[in-house]
Amino acid sequence: MSDMLQIEVKVNGAQRLIDVAVHHTLLDVLRDDLELTGTKECCVVGECGACTVLVDGRAMNSCLMLAVEVDGSEVTTVEGLATDGRLSPLQEAFLDAGAAQCGFCISGQLMAAHALLSRIPHPTVEEVNEGLAGNLCRCAGYEQITQAVLMAAEGGDR
């Protein structure tokens, strides 16, 4: 037992060895230790989804997990969606649809949508609504966000 632990995590494709305080959340470590501030801190009770990341491919609230729990796992944050400086088709669709207003929730929306499309490449509107039900947008840009996800699905592998 200890209060610090070294963990091995693959973050956005790069293997990392990180010393973390055992009581720090994954969100704390991503933002403060790894300076990946794309992942947002908001409600910190698992209701708003702004802190959503993928852990081994599944969308999760990084505010509700200790960083030590992802030891040996693969974590993808919003910074990991673009490849070689080019936005992913999903990110492009968010821009095209005007889905980002203030933008604060968008990292989480993107990660939840990315997880949804990996599971269901061509979702119905209902499936998009359910897949993003854990992500709140206080600008209430839900129409455009849903539209963006459907546009990205339509575009397929473009």
Place this chain on the structure above:
Amino acid sequence: MRGFQYARPVTVGEAVALLDEYGPDARLLAGGTDLVIGFRDGSIRPKVVIDLKRISELRPSIEHTGESISISACAVMTDIVEHAGVREHFPALVEAAQVVGSVQIRNRATLAGNICNGSPAADTAPPLLVYDAMVAVSGPTGARRMPIDEFIVGPKRVALERGELVTAIELPIPDPPIGSAYTRLTRRWGTDLASITLCCGVDGAGVTRLAYGSVGPRAFLVVDESGILADPHMSDDAKAPLLDRMFAEATPSPRSMRASPEYRLAMLRVLGARALRTAIGRLPKGSTT
């Protein structure tokens, strides 16, 4: 967040030894979707956090033997929703698991945690009661099994002794088959705690099992063996007085911010009648005596 020590045992025995040593100063961590909130707001202040996810016996797994389905302590809601055997035999548990929180929560929250957390509003408690689930427990004196109805005690209380932890939840395959349905009342779609949770199961012999939560200190199971509720040919009006008596255990709190007692009691009858109709409709053809 206050500091604590973190332990990552690899066997149930090690976890039990730690739990036994630290008693109330230790907390078990599986999904953590309730626990981490408590760490942050200071309502839960453990000295030691025991992470169960490295214990091979507790790894997420759902085992289907001929007579039962066993759901390990670290299996999450998404695992349950996606499992073909659970979908076939325990549709009401699937319906409950798939409305817990959001996708993000369901990818993390465990069935065992939902029960051990002891919330009167736990979505999965009513279906587990209707399906007569057994809780497998390990502790300093060995392993034991107990019915879910005895395991659930009250708000934040379950029948675990010092040093004990849940290793699995076992669901006996209903024989003969039953029709079952889960429904709940929330203020909105998406992440919300339920104002009523309700599950109904009927069998071909006319037995109706009804379990409901979020309207008292724990989820209650009531059974009607008169055959009246399960009768597909009897009208809702004829069933109403009996259904009302089934809800006698409901004592919704006047202090809840989610719904008034009057509203909950009125809606309990609506949801009860609705779940009963769905359950009867799902009873396999030819199983009515």
